[in-house]
Amino acid sequence: MMNIKRSVIFLLLLGSAFTSCKKNLDEANWDVDGLTPIFKTSLDINNLLADSLIQKNADNSLKLVYSNRFYNFNVDSLLDVPDTTVRSSFKIPFGSINATPGFQLFNSTSDTKYAADGAALNKLFINSGTLTFLIKSKVEEKTDFTYSIPSATKGGTAFTFSTTVPASDGVNDGVYTGSFDIAGYDFDLTGQYHNTVNAFTTSVQVGINPNGNAVTITPADSIEVFLTFSAVVPSYAKGYFGMQNSSVASTSNFDLFNRIRAGAIGLENTTVTLKLTNGIGVDATAHINSLTSFNTRTNTSVSLVNNIVGAPININRALESPYTPSFYYNVMNSNNSNIKALLENLPDKMSYNIDVAINPNGNISNGNDFVFTDKLIDASLDVEIPLSFFATNLTLIDTVDVSLTEQTEHNRVNSGTLTLKVDNGFPLEASIQLYLLNENGNVYDSLLTSTLVEAAPVDGNLIVTSKKLSKLIIPLNKQKVDKVFATKKILVKTIFNTVSNPQYVKIYSDYTMDLKLIANFNYNIQPK
Amino acid sequence: MKKITFLFVLLAANCVFAQERSIFSQAHDSSHFSVGVFSNYAVNSNALNNSFYKKIYLGGFISNDDKALVGKKLKNENRFGVDVNSGISFSQKIDTVLNQTGYGYFVSLRNCKHLDMSFSKDMFNVLMYGNEPFAGQSLNLGNFSASYVAYQQVQWGFTKTIQSDSAFTQYGLGLSYLNGQKNFTTRIEKADFFTEQNGDYLTLDIAGQFAQSDTTKGKFGSRSGSGFCADFFYHTIFENKSELSVSIQNLGFISFSEQSPVYLIDSNFTFDGLEVDKLLTLKDSVLLAISKDTIVDNVSTHGSKGYSYTLPTTFTFNYTYIVKENKLQLTAGLITRIQANFRPMVYLSANYFICSKFVLIPLLSYGGYGNLSSGLAFQTDMGKGFVLAAGSRNIEGYIAPKKSTGQGLYFSLKKYF
Numbered sequence: 001m002m003n004i005k006r007s008v009i010f011l012l013l014l015g016s017a018f019t020s021c022k023k024n025l026d027e028a029n030w031d032v033d034g035l036t037p038i039f040k041t042s043l044d045i046n047n048l049l050a051d052s053l054i055q056k057n058a059d060n061s062l063k064l065v066y067s068n069r070f071y072n073f074n075v076d077s078l079l080d081v082p083d084t085t086v087r088s089s090f091k092i093p094f095g096s097i098n099a100t101p102g103f104q105l106f107n108s109t110s111d112t113k114y115a116a117d118g119a120a121l122n123k124l125f126i127n128s129g130t131l132t133f134l135i136k137s138k139v140e141e142k143t144d145f146t147y148s149i150p151s152a153t154k155g156g157t158a159f160t161f162s163t164t165v166p167a168s169d170g171v172n173d174g175v176y177t178g179s180f181d182i183a184g185y186d187f188d189l190t191g192q193y194h195n196t197v198n199a200f201t202t203s204v205q206v207g208i209n210p211n212g213n214a215v216t217i218t219p220a221d222s223i224e225v226f227l228t229f230s231a232v233v234p235s236y237a238k239g240y241f242g243m244q245n246s247s248v249a250s251t252s253n254f255d256l257f258n259r260i261r262a263g264a265i266g267l268e269n270t271t272v273t274l275k276l277t278n279g280i281g282v283d284a285t286a287h288i289n290s291l292t293s294f295n296t297r298t299n300t301s302v303s304l305v306n307n308i309v310g311a312p313i314n315i316n317r318a319l320e321s322p323y324t325p326s327f328y329y330n331v332m333n334s335n336n337s338n339i340k341a342l343l344e345n346l347p348d349k350m351s352y353n354i355d356v357a358i359n360p361n362g363n364i365s366n367g368n369d370f371v372f373t374d375k376l377i378d379a380s381l382d383v384e385i386p387l388s389f390f391a392t393n394l395t396l397i398d399t400v401d402v403s404l405t406e407q408t409e410h411n412r413v414n415s416g417t418l419t420l421k422v423d424n425g426f427p428l429e430a431s432i433q434l435y436l437l438n439e440n441g442n443v444y445d446s447l448l449t450s451t452l453v454e455a456a457p458v459d460g461n462l463i464v465t466s467k468k469l470s471k472l473i474i475p476l477n478k479q480k481v482d483k484v485f486a487t488k489k490i491l492v493k494t495i496f497n498t499v500s501n502p503q504y505v506k507i508y509s510d511y512t513m514d515l516k517l518i519a520n521f522n523y524n525i526q527p528k
Numbered sequence: 529m530k531k532i533t534f535l536f537v538l539l540a541a542n543c544v545f546a547q548e549r550s551i552f553s554q555a556h557d558s559s560h561f562s563v564g565v566f567s568n569y570a571v572n573s574n575a576l577n578n579s580f581y582k583k584i585y586l587g588g589f590i591s592n593d594d595k596a597l598v599g600k601k602l603k604n605e606n607r608f609g610v611d612v613n614s615g616i617s618f619s620q621k622i623d624t625v626l627n628q629t630g631y632g633y634f635v636s637l638r639n640c641k642h643l644d645m646s647f648s649k650d651m652f653n654v655l656m657y658g659n660e661p662f663a664g665q666s667l668n669l670g671n672f673s674a675s676y677v678a679y680q681q682v683q684w685g686f687t688k689t690i691q692s693d694s695a696f697t698q699y700g701l702g703l704s705y706l707n708g709q710k711n712f713t714t715r716i717e718k719a720d721f722f723t724e725q726n727g728d729y730l731t732l733d734i735a736g737q738f739a740q741s742d743t744t745k746g747k748f749g750s751r752s753g754s755g756f757c758a759d760f761f762y763h764t765i766f767e768n769k770s771e772l773s774v775s776i777q778n779l780g781f782i783s784f785s786e787q788s789p790v791y792l793i794d795s796n797f798t799f800d801g802l803e804v805d806k807l808l809t810l811k812d813s814v815l816l817a818i819s820k821d822t823i824v825d826n827v828s829t830h831g832s833k834g835y836s837y838t839l840p841t842t843f844t845f846n847y848t849y850i851v852k853e854n855k856l857q858l859t860a861g862l863i864t865r866i867q868a869n870f871r872p873m874v875y876l877s878a879n880y881f882i883c884s885k886f887v888l889i890p891l892l893s894y895g896g897y898g899n900l901s902s903g904l905a906f907q908t909d910m911g912k913g914f915v916l917a918a919g920s921r922n923i924e925g926y927i928a929p930k931k932s933t934g935q936g937l938y939f940s941l942k943k944y945f
Contacts, residue, residue: 028583030590032658035727040801419727516801518727520660 029526031414038418040516045387045507053256057386061506064385070252070291070350073377077246078280078358079119081129081232086112090206091222100214104207105143106223109150111191111199114229120197121239122367124187129232131182136224137165137174139217142209145176147225151188151201159185164209165223182232189239197239197367202227238370241282244358251351254293256383260346261297263394263495268504272339273382274308276328278315279375280358281368286313287355288379293347302345306330306337315377320370343383354379387507391428394496399437399489413481416521418474422453423514425467427505428496429455432472435491436483443491445483447474455499462505467514476521559913559944560621567614570921570936572898575606575652578929595656597930602649605671607869609897610643615681630689634702638681639748642840644897645674646869650721659723659730669719672736673869677837678709679782680749685759696765701758708753708782710746711837714738716793729800734793738828739835742787755782757839771848778839791830840868848879855881863896871895877903885909891921898922898934905938913944 041047045062046054055065090106099105137143148160159182166174191199206223208215278284291304308330316326332339356377359369424430434447450473456464498505571581580598583590615638625631650667659667685702716736723730741752757780763773846861857879864872873895880888891903905919918939920926925935 027587028585028590029588030595030656031592032656033660034658035660035663035723036730037727037799037801039804041804421728516728518801520727523658 027526029524031522031524033521034416034523035520036518038517038519040514043513043515045509045511056509060509062387062509064256064383064387066256066383066385067380068252068254068256068350068383069378069380070254070352071248071250071354071379073246073280073356074248075371075373075376078241078244078282078376079234079237079371079373081124081229081234082115083228083230083232084115085226085228086114088112088202088204088225088227089222090204090225091219092217094219097217098214099141099208099217101208101212102210104205105139105217106204106206109192109201109203111196112202112227114189114198114200118242118244119237119239120242120367121237122188122190122197123236123238124189124234125236126182126185126187127233127235127373128183129181130179130230131159132179132228132230133161133177134226134228135163135165135176136226137176138168139165139174139208139215139221139223140170141167141212141215142174143167143223144207144209145223146205148203149187149200150203151190151192152182152185153188154185167212168221182229234373236370236372238281238368240363240365240367241358241369241371243360243362246356246358247354248356249351249353251294251349254347254350257346258348259396259398261395261397264392265344265346265394266390266392266502266504267340267344267385268388269334269386270340270343271384272332272337272343273384274330274332275380275382276313276315276377277380278326278328278377279318279372280377281317281320281365281370282358283317283361283364284315284377285357285360286315286377286379287311288313289353289355290351292351293342293345294349294351295345295347296349298346300345301351302338302342302347304332304337304339304342306332306339308332317365317369318375320368323372323375325375343385350381352379388504390498390501390504391496392498392501396492396494396496398492398494400492402484402487402490411478411482412524412526413476414478414522414524416476416519416523418476419518419520420472420474421514421516421518422470422472423467424453424470425456425464425512425514426507427455427458427462427464427499427511429453429499430497431495433493434474435493436487437489437491439488441489445480447480447484447490449473449475455497456511458499458505462500462503463508464511562617562619562913562942562944564617564940564942565615566617566938566940568936568938569610569612570934570938571610571925572896572901572922572934572936573606573608574897574899574933575601575603576608577601577931577933578925578935581935582929590656598652598656601933602652604649606647606649606652607871607897608643608645608647609868609870610641612641614639630691632687632689634683634685634687636681636683638683639678640681641676641678642868643674643676644840644869645672647672647674654721659721660727663723663727664725665722667721669721670716670734670736672716672719673714675711675713675837675868677711677782677839678746678748679755680707680709681705681757682707683759694767697763699760699762701760704757704759704780706755706757706780706782706839707749707751708741708755708784708837709748709750710752711741711782711784712739713835713837729798731796731798733796735795736793738791738793739784739837740789741784743789744787752788753782753784753834753837755837755839756780769850769853773844773846773848775842775844777842777844779841781836781838783836784834786834787832788835789830790833790835791828793828795828838867840865840870854884870897885911889919893921901934915942915944916940 049064053064053066055063057063090108133147135145143165144162145165146160146162148158150158152159161178161180163176163178165176168174187200189198189200190196192201204225276286288309290309292301294301313328315328318325334340430453431451432448432453433451435443436445436447438444450471453470453472454468456468457466459465576598580590580594583594615636617634617636619632619634621632623629648668648671651669651672653662654667654669681704683702683704685700687698687700690697714736716734718733718735720733721731745752757778759775759777759779761775763771765771842863842865844861844863846859848857848859850857859877859879861875862872863875864870873893875891875893877889877891882888886908887906889905889907891905893901893903901922902924903919903921904923905917907915907917909915918937921936922932922934924932
């Protein structure tokens with residue numbers, strides 16, 4: 001039997017050796033030439049500009065609608081609520097008291113005045129803020145302390161808190177500190193008798209702790225309370241805000257032309273409405289001393305010329321119930337202003353100098369001024385630009401986020417071209433280049449070799465008659481493919497020129513541009 | 529009990545074919561049992577050459593020159609097949625069964641792999657060159673079928689020998705349990721593919737099906753399915769010593785589990801680019817949307833369900849004529865397979881006795897997966913009960929790999945006790 005076993009084992013080993021040939025680590029691979037469309041899309045003006053910016057006219061022509069709020073009234077200039085500390089002291093006036101545990105030392109209700117910086121407020125609703133207590137006790141026994149503000153309520157419940165203040169050791173005061181969030185509290189500032197302003201009612205009860213010992217209280221055994229309101233932001237106030245003047249000279253962003261980096265544009269017509277909104281329950285008078293458009297790229301500026309500049313603008317107060325803001329409009333066009341030139345400056349900044357006088361006629365509301373702090377006074381420019389224009393080397397720059405995961409497949413592209421077929425239905429020609437940006441935002445390569453998208457042909461009325469096909473070529477090799485996959489942003493630079501400059505061409509809602517990307521590539525296949 | 533071992537070898541050697549039977553079995557007539565090991569591989573095609581196989585299997589870059597060599601042999605319909613088998617066997621003679629003599633039994637364990645494929649010239653060209661060189665042309669990728677199966681086989685069978693003074697007849701039956709390890713089967717009846725000259729669009733008019741065994745399994749010994757098959761053999765020696773053999777091998781099936789992905793494709797599909805809305809945000813989703821999976825989703829309906837795979841069944845007929853006893857025998861035969869993209873193969877071989885213990889076997893064949901092939905084998909009685917057989921049905925594959933389309937080796941070693 002041993003002979004049989006040896007023979008079987010020998011045969012098994014032999015068979016195993018014969019059949020155990022393994023493949024090499026190098027996989028079979030070969031190159032193929034692929035030709036395939038990748039993606040397609042059709043772009044209309046809404047794809048090229050934000051939907052919110054475009055409106056269609058009755059004749060299907062389009063207009064650009066844009067609103068820029070360049071001025072906001074600062075609530076601090078109307079209603080400043082500074083950090084405030086109020087001190088209160090409690091002691092017996094003379095003699096001494098043998099206070100047993102549970103003995104009530106003080107029970108006091110009074111009004112506390114709040115500094116309101118010239119305003120006479122009768123209501124103040126708190127959006128956010130903190131109330132901090134510092135209590136110092138010279139009583140040589142623990143005292144129970146209850147503090148409440150009956151005129152500060154939240155959901156109908158008055159602010160109140162209780163604590164036990166440590167005993168003094170005869171040398172050092174017993175000290176308690178604590179902070180409370182007062183967001184959402186409504187303060188009635190008319191005092192406990194509702195006949196004053198800027199005052200809130202407080203109530204204090206102090207007694208010997210029931211678990212303590214009897215102690216003798218003298219006038220020297222005082223209790224001091226320091227009440228600090230800090231970082232108070234009101235959400236609403238009512239009263240008389242006083243006669244105030246605010247003057248602001250500042251600069252704000254104007255981002256309608258943000259992507260434009262060079263070139264010139266001619267607008268056939270434009271209308272800009274200056275809108276002043278008064279959301280505060282006060283009368284106001286505004287003076288727009290200047291309004292200037294700045295193009296920081298070309299360092300050019302154009303100041304508004306219109307009869308509104310420097311003239312007083314009276315804005316009525318808002319109504320509280322129902323809440324209704326007050327508006328003032330001034331429509332500017334080429335006939336009454338230089339607003340067209342101001343916009344053709346392609347501004348990215350607006351500078352302004354505005355004075356606003358609050359309650360110029362005094363307390364005519366009898367203490368019924370009001371303010372919701374999120375509804376103030378602002379000034380904006382509502383721009384309507386018909387898309388009828390000419391462009392000369394109008395250069396737009398935008399960046400495109402790229403998020404392509406490193407994949408082994410892309411490493412197998414040997415070479416090829418991507419062809420972007422552009423069937424242009426707009427009466428503009430465009431020169432396009434795509435730049436790869438590194439992590440520092442610097443250009444380190446470009447993609448296109450042919451860059452011109454030809455304009456669609458137009459008829460005598462400058463209306464597009466058909467589309468025009470152009471092909472943009474992106475040559476690829478291994479290095480370029482690696483770069484595309486590694487990049488996180490691509491900068492798109494487009495230089496536009498309208499046909500028939502300087503005649504204005506209109507953009508209609510049915511104008512479209514069809515794009516299709518076709519890949520023609522040599523690819524190394526390695527089956528897995 | 530005579531020639532039981534001879535019968536066993538025939539039943540066991542799935543793809544070694546009849547001419548590789550043990551010529552020396554009669555010399556070990558007195559042995560009661562035997563053990564053996566066998567292994568073989570065979571690759572053949574009427575178009576693909578050995579140089580091509582080598583790179584596909586062993587790795588390496590397939591150049592355009594390599595493709596061109598294949599291209600010269602491509603026809604409208606091309607075949608390719610691979611068989612790899614190995615196993616061990618045991619057989620024993622039984623003196624009497626129910627007072628009858630001439631019976632024996634055998635047991636074997638095998639590991640089997642089979643791949644076959646039928647493909648068009650256009651299919652090869654598109655796969656190897658890509659679609660760009662054929663832009664503007666309609667390509668026929670249809671009439672494509674391919675199947676691969678790997679399984680383990682446990683076989684038990686019996687033999688019966690009937691012998692008279694003037695004639696000798698043997699027959700046997702083997703039954704096997706099959707462990708289905710891995711399978712894919714695809715059949716594309718129609719696939720008309722067109723690439724627009726400038727790449728503006730691709731069209732594919734396709735109909736077919738694809739089934740694959742449970743993709744979570746597939747390693748050696750894992751079970752994706754189970755099946756059964758039967759083998760049958762009949763052999764007779766006439767009075768004039770000439771011999772006739774008939775065999776049927778692998779008549780059976782493997783049923784794969786319900787977790788098998790099955791795709792039904794019937795689509796006239798035009799791809800002119802993925803419609804994208806947010807052009808100015810280039811993300812993976814844009815590229816992934818045109819991934820292989822997405823395209824498959826677009827052209828097929830699919831789900832998981834069980835299916836049955838019919839094994840390639842081989843039918844063998846051969847006739848051996850004794851030209852000179854113990855010196856030269858000539859064998860002519862026909863082999864055909866069903867369910868395997870196999871063309872009937874005719875062959876002619878000679879057993880030339882160099883000496884009483886060494887036989888040289890030259891072979892010519894035509895058909896099967898390839899065309900004309902030549903082979904060379906030997907069998908030798910090594911003494912002490914060892915019989916070795918080895919050879920190749922496609923010896924030209926090792927001599928001129930770039931010009932020849934087939935290769936294969938077989939080996940068996942038996943020990944008689």
